[in-house]
Amino acid sequence: MASEGGLEFHPMDQFVVTPLFGDGPVRWFTPTNVTLWLALVVLATVALLVLGTRGRGIVPNRSQSVAELAYGLVHKMIEDIAGKDGLKYFPHIMTLFMFIVFGNLLGLLPKSFTVTSHIAVTGVLAFAVFFTVTAIGFIKNGVHFLDLFWVRSAPLAIRPVLAVIEVISYFVRPVSHSIRLAGNMIAGHAVIKVFAGFAAIAAVAPISIIAVVGMFAFELLVAFIQAYVFTILTCVYLKDALHPSH
Amino acid sequence: MEGNIGELGQYIGVGLTAIGMGGAAIGVGNVAGNFLAGALRNPSAAAGQTATLFIGMAFAEALGIFSFLVALLLMFAV
Amino acid sequence: MISLLQEAATTAVEHSEDAVADAAAHGDAAAHGAAEAVGLPQLDITTFGNQIFWLVITLAVLYWVLSKIALPRIAAVISDRQGAITGDLMAAEEFKQKAKEAEAAYDKALADARAEAGKIVAANRAEIQKELDAAIAHADAEIAARAAESEKRIGEIRESAIGDARAVAREVTAELVATFGGSVDQGAVDAAVDNRMKGALQ
Numbered sequence: 158m159a160s161e162g163g164l165e166f167h168p169m170d171q172f173v174v175t176p177l178f179g180d181g182p183v184r185w186f187t188p189t190n191v192t193l194w195l196a197l198v199v200l201a202t203v204a205l206l207v208l209g210t211r212g213r214g215i216v217p218n219r220s221q222s223v224a225e226l227a228y229g230l231v232h233k234m235i236e237d238i239a240g241k242d243g244l245k246y247f248p249h250i251m252t253l254f255m256f257i258v259f260g261n262l263l264g265l266l267p268k269s270f271t272v273t274s275h276i277a278v279t280g281v282l283a284f285a286v287f288f289t290v291t292a293i294g295f296i297k298n299g300v301h302f303l304d305l306f307w308v309r310s311a312p313l314a315i316r317p318v319l320a321v322i323e324v325i326s327y328f329v330r331p332v333s334h335s336i337r338l339a340g341n342m343i344a345g346h347a348v349i350k351v352f353a354g355f356a357a358i359a360a361v362a363p364i365s366i367i368a369v370v371g372m373f374a375f376e377l378l379v380a381f382i383q384a385y386v387f388t389i390l391t392c393v394y395l396k397d398a399l400h401p402s403h
Numbered sequence: 404m405e406g407n408i409g410e411l412g413q414y415i416g417v418g419l420t421a422i423g424m425g426g427a428a429i430g431v432g433n434v435a436g437n438f439l440a441g442a443l444r445n446p447s448a449a450a451g452q453t454a455t456l457f458i459g460m461a462f463a464e465a466l467g468i469f470s471f472l473v474a475l476l477l478m479f480a481v
Numbered sequence: 482m483i484s485l486l487q488e489a490a491t492t493a494v495e496h497s498e499d500a501v502a503d504a505a506a507h508g509d510a511a512a513h514g515a516a517e518a519v520g521l522p523q524l525d526i527t528t529f530g531n532q533i534f535w536l537v538i539t540l541a542v543l544y545w546v547l548s549k550i551a552l553p554r555i556a557a558v559i560s561d562r563q564g565a566i567t568g569d570l571m572a573a574e575e576f577k578q579k580a581k582e583a584e585a586a587y588d589k590a591l592a593d594a595r596a597e598a599g600k601i602v603a604a605n606r607a608e609i610q611k612e613l614d615a616a617i618a619h620a621d622a623e624i625a626a627r628a629a630e631s632e633k634r635i636g637e638i639r640e641s642a643i644g645d646a647r648a649v650a651r652e653v654t655a656e657l658v659a660t661f662g663g664s665v666d667q668g669a670v671d672a673a674v675d676n677r678m679k680g681a682l683q
C-alpha cells in the first residue's frame with residue numbers, strides 16, 4: 158500500500174473513526190471522534206445562533222450580524238427558489254445548512270475530524286432530503302407529482318425517452334448530492350495532507366508549505382460553497398416537489 | 404522494484420481515472436466563464452443568476468467527483 | 482451502488498485484517514496498526530451504524546435548538562428592526578410634514594408683516610404728505626402776504642419819494658426864478674415842474 162512509501166503519515170489517517178475512550182471495537186453507541194466533532198458542530202451553531210444573538214439588539218453586534226447574515230442567506234434562498242410556500246421548511250433547511258457549514262469549517266482545524274467527509278453522514282443527509290422531498294411531493298400534489306417526469310413541453314414522441322432520463326436523474330440525485338459533499342471534503346483534506354507529507358523532504362519543503370497555505374485558503378472557500386450548494390440543491394428539489402410542473 | 408502485475412494495472416487505472424477530473428475542471432471553468440461573459444454584457448441581470456451559476460457548477464463538478472470516487476474505489480477498495 | 486459499497490467494505494475489512502496481521506508480523510505496535518487507515522475509512526461499513534446513530538441525535542438536537550430558540554429569536558429581532566425602521570421613517574415623514582407646515586406659517590407671517598409694514602408706510606406717507614402740503618400752503622400764503630406788504634411799502638416809498646422830489650423841484654424852481662429876478666408865479670412853476678417830472682418819471 159501507499160503507506161510503505163516515503164510518507165510519514167497516511168493522507169487518509171485523518172478520516173479514521175476511533176473510539177474516544179480506549180481501544181475497543183466501534184459499536185453503534187460507542188462515543189467516537191465522530192461523536193466529539195458532531196457535538197462541537199452543535200456547540201458552534203449554538204454559540205453563533207443562540208449565544209451570539211442573546212443581545213437581541215436592534216443594532217446588531219458582530220456575532221449577531223453574522224447570525225442574521227446566515228439566517229437571511231438561507232431565508233432568501235428558499236424564498237427565491239422554492240417560493241413562499243417553501244418557507245414552512247425553513248428550520249429544516251437551516252439545520253442542514255448550519256450543520257454542513259460548521260462540519261466543513263471545523264474539519265479544517267488541524268488534527269480535527271471532518272464529519273461531512275464521511276459518506277455515511279452525507280448519505281444520511283442526502284437520503285433524508287430525498288425521501289422527505291418525495292413524500293412532500295406526493296402529499297402536496299398526489300399523482301400530479303409524476304408530471305415531473307412527463308415533460309409536457311416536449312414533443313409527444315420523445316416524451317417517453319425524456320421520462321426515462323428524468324426518472325434516472327431523479328434517483329441519482331441523492332447519490333450525487335451526498336458524494337459531491339463528501340468527495341469535495343475528502344479530496345481537499347487529502348490533498349492538504351499529501352502536500353504536508355512532502356514537507357518532510359527539505360528540498361521541496363518551502364513549496365509544499367506554500368501549497369498547503371494556498372490549498373487551505375481554497376478549502377475554506379470550498380467548505381462554504383459546498384454547504385451553500387448542498388442547501389441550494391435541497392431548495393431546488395423542494396421546488397420540484399412543491400411545483401412539479403415544468 | 405517488485406510487485407505484482409495486478410497492482411501495476413490498478414495504479415495505472417487510478418491514474419487514468421484521475422484524468423476524468425480534468426473534464427470536470429473544464430466544465431466548471433466553462434460554466435464560470437460563460438457566466439462572466441454574460442454578466443459583463445448585462446451586469447444588472449447577473450446578481451439574480453448567481454444561484455443558477457452555483458447549481459450549474461455543482462452539476463458540472465458532480466461528474467468529476469464521480470470520477471474521483473471511482474479513483475478512490477480503485478485505489479483502496481479493489 | 483449499495484451492493485458495490487458493501488463489497489468494497491468487505492474487501493476493505495479483509496485488507497485491514499491483512500494489514501494488521503502484517504503489522505503484527507513485522508513487530509509494529511498493534512495499536513498503531515489499528516489506528517492507521519487501511520483502505521478508505523469512508524468505506525469501512527462497520528463504523529456506519531455509529532456515525533448514523535450520532536448524526537441522527539445531532540440533527541435532532543440541532544433542529545430542536547434552531548426551531549425552538551434560535552430562529553424565532555432572530556426572526557423577532559429582524560421584524561423588530563423592520564418595525565423600528567418603519568416607525569422611524571413614519572416619524573421622519575411626520576416631522577417633515579411639520580417642518581413644511583412651520584415653513585408655510587413662517588412664510589405667511591412674513592407676508593402679513595410685509596403687508597402691514599406697507600400699509601403703515603403708506604399711511605405715514607399720506608400723513609406726512611398732508612402735513613407737508615399744509616406747511617407748503619402756509620408758507621406760500623405767508624410769502625404772498627409778505628410780498629404784498631413789501632410791494633405796498635415799496636409803493637408808499639416810491640409815492641413819498643415822488644412827492645418829496647416834486648416839492649424839492651418846485652422849491653428849487655421857485656428859488657431859481659426868484660434869484661434870476663423874475664416874479665414867482667407859483668402856479669406856473671408848479672405846472673412846469675409837474676410837466677417836466679411827468680416826462681422824467683415816465
